[in-house]
Amino acid sequence: MGDREISKAVIKRLPRYYRYLGEILNNGVERISSGELSGKMQVTASQIRQDLNNFGGFGQQGYGYNVKFLYDEIGKILGVNRDHPMIIVGGGNFGHTLAKYDFKKSGFVTKAIFDVRPEMIGEYVGGIPVYMMSELESYLKKETVEIAVLTVPKNKVKEVADRLVKYGIKAFWNFAHLDLDVPDDVVVENVHLIDSLMQLSYRISDYEKKAE
């Protein structure tokens, strides 16, 4: 199991399958065929079956897929069946907003926020305590943290990420607009909002061009 390398394109589609299956499950539907699911999502039935068969045969010939079972299995593949303790590093606007955001139902639990500003000591944001950056190492020595969310200013990110790697962090959710340089066993997921906006902007112009 898990021998073949799963392509990035497949991984990217999994959360979307998971979301649709969750909704279908909520609607009380018990089973679904790749054909029906294909109708609801913008994906061919063939692709759905191929994607799922990367991880195992979750369906049954002549029947389709049991929605609850498939939902749970994809949940396991994505790792949302267990908790992922997170810390938010950088307590500015974005850090604040993410702290208040509810990722708990997907298993992502924010444990602490770290910032440099002394006036934030003892504060709570969305029920989550704020600590000083100087406490980072001692905190990570006694607490288990899986993911570090990087919301520090761009010019501080490199230094902060290096420290976190040194303290044993293996996963970053990076909101800074730069590419992190980390060891091979550390994973980075980037959220580059400006890139996203630029793609939108391209598509606006592109459309206008075609319409002319």
Next chain:
Amino acid sequence: MGDREISKAVIKRLPRYYRYLGEILNNGVERISSGELSGKMQVTASQIRQDLNNFGGFGQQGYGYNVKFLYDEIGKILGVNRDHPMIIVGGGNFGHTLAKYDFKKSGFVTKAIFDVRPEMIGEYVGGIPVYMMSELESYLKKETVEIAVLTVPKNKVKEVADRLVKYGIKAFWNFAHLDLDVPDDVVVENVHLIDSLMQLSYRISDYEKKAE
């Protein structure tokens, strides 16, 4: 020109080229070859040349690319050489944070925030005025708006998006965790934070599996 359809994969790489070229330009570098750029980014020289030649011959044999020129050209392709007036619809946490975020240098200018809560009337967030949702139509009749940022609660998105489409909005930057259903001439760029986290979570588990 602009006959062939440009693939999504190419578009996705453009903002990254733009960012690297901006940095290289800031470092006072005048020219760069695809080989050198390839070394700095995680992209083959061949891919760089292929990508760029989708839009025209920006380089010169034996010389390479003029950094400033290439930077500006990619800027034009992405449409960041001109202003894109935006409104933020939904003045909650996320709306607030985006309002304070500085997208102006890339040409994305937030003009107004819309919310349903009467207590927000007359407020300013990051210097941007808050209006009531009931004023949406009259506002859009007198102001030019290119992009609507959707930060309203998930259960309101469909209704809000439909209204905005009716009032002539052709581009959405959607932060709600659902797929918008819009006419063909309307473009949607999604920011699905939970999907991003799930991909990270998959890669964490995946790595652990391999390490065993």
Next chain:
DNA sequence: TAGATTGTTAATCGATTAACAATC
């Protein structure tokens, strides 16, 4: 001119779609 490096064509690789035998 010689050297460098593009623009572009050809080759390879990977991902998506189609088809169908297996089987519930």
Next chain:
DNA sequence: TAGATTGTTAATCGATTAACAATC
């Protein structure tokens, strides 16, 4: 059993990489 639908193999399509002639 007959019908449905999967799992999987084969065919197609598209994207990436390699190669090289064109040319600055």
